[in-house]
Amino acid sequence: MSDQHVTTDDSWVPDVCTLPTAERPLRLAEFDQFFRDAVRGADRLSTQHLRLHLDGAEQVEETARDLTARESSCCSFFAFDIARRSPDSLTLDVRVPTAHVDVLDALAERAISARVQR
Template sequence: MEEIAWVSEACTLPTAEQPTRVAAFDEFFAEAVREMRQPEHTRLELVVDAAYAARARELAALETACCSFFAFEFGGSGAELIMSIEVPAGRAEVLAGLRRNLARILAERERP
């Protein structure tokens, strides 16, 4: 199933709940993320509308609970929040899948 391609086999979230979690991230990405950067192959930086700061932190906490290899950090100020997502080198393929999914969502949003 393409939409959950970034979900790791190490995820402890029950399989039946994974599509719902992916959908929550997809909705967040579509509504809140303004820009994506990848300064390292194991780290993404998302520029998020600060109005979605609470949702960003909530999703990060939920994801860390079931996929403990994800590390989330938050920074920035004013109207933008920087949400950093980092994984160990051995999990870079999971981050790459998440990046591809996010890139697709951002590209779809740009279409007229």
């Protein structure tokens, strides 16, 4: 599927997100591209915890750190943790409080859907 078929619907974005509405489609497109390029697998460890298995490339880690830092600055309820367990193994853990499980559900769905499109 091409980039043109990726939805940029941000109706699931909570009101507490401080990213200006006009910038949200761009951020969603960045996440979708990252998911397509980097995600190799996903595990839902709990309702509040998603683990994404990423391509182990150094550039992927840099992109993940940049993207999650920017996302944390506007959606402070996200807790991101990037870990390199070996030279080829990189994970991104995403945690949210109970009140934002629906946001994590939507993020997980986007990650899996983008990965499948690859």
